[in-house]
Amino acid sequence: xxxxxxxxxxxxxxxxxxxxxxxxxxxxxxxxxxxxxxxxxxxxxxxxxxxxxxxxxxxxxxxxxxxxxxxxxxxxxxxxxxxxxxxxxxxxxxxxxxxxxxxxxxxxxxxxxxxxxxxxxxxxxxxxxxxxxxxxxxxxxxxxxxxxxxxxxxxxxxxxxxxxxxxxxxxxxxxxxxxxxxxxxxxxxxxxxxxxxxxxxxxxxxxxxxxxxxxxxxxxxxxxxxxxxxxxxxxxxxxxxxxxxxxxxxxxxxxxxxxxxxxxxxxxxxxxxxxxxxxxxxxxxxxxxxxxxxxxxxxxxxxxxxxxxxxxxxxxxxxxxxxxx
Amino acid sequence: xxxxxxxxxxxxxxxxxxxxxxxxxxxxxxxxxxxxxxxxxxxxxxxxxxxxxxxxxxxxxxxxxxxxxxxxxxxxxxxxxxxxxxxxxxxxxxxxxxxxxxxxxxxxxxxxxxx
Numbered sequence: 001x002x003x004x005x006x007x008x009x010x011x012x013x014x015x016x017x018x019x020x021x022x023x024x025x026x027x028x029x030x031x032x033x034x035x036x037x038x039x040x041x042x043x044x045x046x047x048x049x050x051x052x053x054x055x056x057x058x059x060x061x062x063x064x065x066x067x068x069x070x071x072x073x074x075x076x077x078x079x080x081x082x083x084x085x086x087x088x089x090x091x092x093x094x095x096x097x098x099x100x101x102x103x104x105x106x107x108x109x110x111x112x113x114x115x116x117x118x119x120x121x122x123x124x125x126x127x128x129x130x131x132x133x134x135x136x137x138x139x140x141x142x143x144x145x146x147x148x149x150x151x152x153x154x155x156x157x158x159x160x161x162x163x164x165x166x167x168x169x170x171x172x173x174x175x176x177x178x179x180x181x182x183x184x185x186x187x188x189x190x191x192x193x194x195x196x197x198x199x200x201x202x203x204x205x206x207x208x209x210x211x212x213x214x215x216x217x218x219x220x221x222x223x224x225x226x227x228x229x230x231x232x233x234x235x236x237x238x239x240x241x242x243x244x245x246x247x248x249x250x251x252x253x254x255x256x257x258x259x260x261x262x263x264x265x266x267x268x269x270x271x272x273x274x275x276x277x278x279x280x281x282x283x284x285x286x287x288x289x290x291x292x293x294x295x296x297x298x299x300x301x302x303x304x305x306x307x308x309x310x311x312x313x314x315x316x317x318x319x320x321x322x323x324x325x
Numbered sequence: 326x327x328x329x330x331x332x333x334x335x336x337x338x339x340x341x342x343x344x345x346x347x348x349x350x351x352x353x354x355x356x357x358x359x360x361x362x363x364x365x366x367x368x369x370x371x372x373x374x375x376x377x378x379x380x381x382x383x384x385x386x387x388x389x390x391x392x393x394x395x396x397x398x399x400x401x402x403x404x405x406x407x408x409x410x411x412x413x414x415x416x417x418x419x420x421x422x423x424x425x426x427x428x429x430x431x432x433x434x435x436x437x438x439x440x
Contacts, residue, residue, distance in 0.1 A: 053374055069374060094378055110378050143382070145375060160375060196375060211375065247373060264373060290398045291372065309374070310398070 026232055028242050032271070034282035035304055036322035041081035042313030046071055049083040051312040056108075056250070057305055059297045060100025061120075064305055066314060067095035067107065067295075074098065074105060074118070079299065081314065087122040091131060097146035097158075097197045097250055097295060108144040108157065115147055115157055128155070128172045136162050136181050138174035145211075146197030146250070151204055158195045158208065165195055165208055167223075176223060178208070186213060186236040189225045193236065199251040199259075201274065207259060209248040214238040216251060216261060216276065229276035240266055243278040250295040260296045260304065267292040269306055269317075282317060284308055364404040365433035366417060368426050371400045376425060383424035387412075406435060 042051050056067030063084065064077045074087040074095055087105060089095050094111040103120030114129035129135070134142040146158035153170035164179035178190060185191020196211035204221030214237065215230030231237035231244040238246045246265035254260055258279065259272045268283030283293040283306070290310035297305050304317040371377050377395040380402055384393040389410030394403040402421075406412075412420075414431055421428040 055374055069378075096375075110375075111382065143379060161379065194375070249373065249375070288398075289372070289400065294373075 026241070026243070028278040030242060030278065030280045032280040032319075033321050034280050035269075035317035035319055036282075037284070037315055038318050039081065039316040040308075040311075040313050041077070042308075042311070044312040048075070048086065049077075049081075051075070054307045054309065054312060054314070055294055056095060056097040057295045057297045057307045057314065058098045058100040058105075059299045059305060060105075061103055063100075064297075064314065065098055065100055065105060066307065067098045069094045069096065069110075074107065076122075077314070079303070079316075081316075085122060087118050089116065090124065096144070099147050099149050101149040101153075106147045106149060106155065108147045110143045110145055110160070113141045113143065115141065115144055115155070126172070128157075128168065134161070138177070139166070139168065139172065141166075146195070146209070148198040148200045148206075150200045150206075151202055156198045156200055156206060158198045160194050160196060160211070163192045163194065165192070165198055165206070178206075178219060178223070187233070189217065189228055192217075196248070197250045199253050201253050201257060205274070207251045207253070209251040209261060211247060211249065212236075214245040214247065216245075216248060216259070216272075218274075218276070227276055229272070238265075242281060243270070243272075245270070252296050252298050254298040254304075255300050255302055260298055262293050262296045262306065264291045264294045264309070269293050269296050269304065284311070284315060286310060362406050362408055362410070362435045363433065364406065364412065364417065364431060364435065366402045366404065366421065366431055367429040368400055368402055368421055369429050370426050371395065371397050371402070373397065377402075380421065380424040380426060383420050387420065400429075401432075408435075410435070 051068045052070035054066050055069045058065045066075045068075050072089045076084045091112050093109040096108045096110050099106040105118040107116040112131045113134040114127050114131045117126040119125045129141040142161040144157050145160040148156045155168040157166045162181050164177045164181050166177045167175045179192040184193045193213040194211040197209040199207045206219040208217045215228050215234040217228045218226040220226050228234035245263050248261045249264040250262035252260045257274045261270045263270050267286045268281045270281045271279040286292045292308045293306050294309040295307040306315045308315050377397045381393045384390050384404050389407045391405040418428045
């Protein structure tokens with residue numbers, strides 16, 4: 001065999017070995033069956049039970065809370081989709097991702113640059129930040145898009161235009177931040193490119209949906225960076241493959257600690273282990289402009305509730321394939 | 326000799342041809358009536374509400390802007406302005422750029438002016 005031929009064969013062998021090594025890491029196969037759709041409710045409109053740009057969703061106290069952004073309200077439903085009540089977001093606010101803890105509703109209000117805390121009765125109890133005035137100082141917000149409550153009542157807020165995540169005490173006092181205020185980062189750990197949502201596990205581990213960074217970043221209870229995932233090296237490479245993202249807009253923790261991510265521009269929800277191992281994906285496919293799965297929350301029994309943006313509706317999913325009729 | 330009556334049947338056809346030949350303003354949403362006192366912009370990348378709301382906020386800060394309607398499905402922003410408010414293409418491009426987007430084109434200017 002000529003020298004060129006040997007080099008060719010060696011090169012092909014190297015590529016095959018590399019491909020075999022890379023495939024399960026960068027293109028993982030699902031290890032669980034996808035969830036199946038069991039129910040939807042909603043439709044476009046302003047009446048109770050209808051939505052205009054539903055963007056966030058949270059489950060708490062046996063209720064489903066939906067951020068109905070362009071209607072400037074949070075709508076509360078029972079798990080079967082029966083409308084219970086509405087919570088008005090003041091000053092034409094645009095509620096985005098929300099959180100519910102002990103009956104209180106925590107709302108990131110993009111439009112007014114504040115975080116609102118409503119009591120169990122729906123009354124506004126507290127406003128963090130300076131309503132109507134964006135700011136980058138500690139404790140201020142510029143288009144907040146996600147909020148989560150930690151095990152000790154601390155608040156975590158994703159600041160879209162400030163490129164950071166802030167941790168605030170239960171009293172609203174600034175504690176620390178991740179990211180570099182106003183500066184985007186694409187590859188390095190601890191940097192963000194329009195972070196959109198946050199979720200906190202019961203042990204205090206923080207998960208950040210990186211938005212335009214197309215990745216999830218994980219930080220320990222002590223704030224230390226732990227891991228990231230989403231495409232090759234989680235380096236801001238988007239794609240439609242399993243474990244990759246095209247604008248992750250919401251992150252939620254399931255009852256067993258698994259991580260659910262709304263992968264908006266791929267019209268799907270992806271499910272991972274806490275370590276970032278891909279488990280399965282599901283969602284409502286969509287053709288044409290606009291996207292479907294923009295937010296996700298998980299009930300204690302494992303039922304998944306998602307928000308379909310373009311369809312202006314809530315979707316309810318159960319694990320496993322649809323039962324045969 | 327010109328006989329008017331013999332041309333009558335051709336009038337509708339001539340009118341139709343003339344109408345088709347004239348430049349027809351078409352709104353980005355497909356209708357053919359421009360909203361008064363508004364700029365209609367086609368913007369790249371307006372797919373998600375996170376970015377669309379940012380553009381809306383950017384225009385809300387500008388003097389003379391009443392409100393901005395964003396259609397994320399069509400990628401169109403309709404900026405409603407007070408009568409007499411004028412923005413140049415460069416200004417519009419700057420507002421859109423500052424919000425993190427690229428202006429594809431201005432479809433309509435206030436008063437029916439064409440770009």
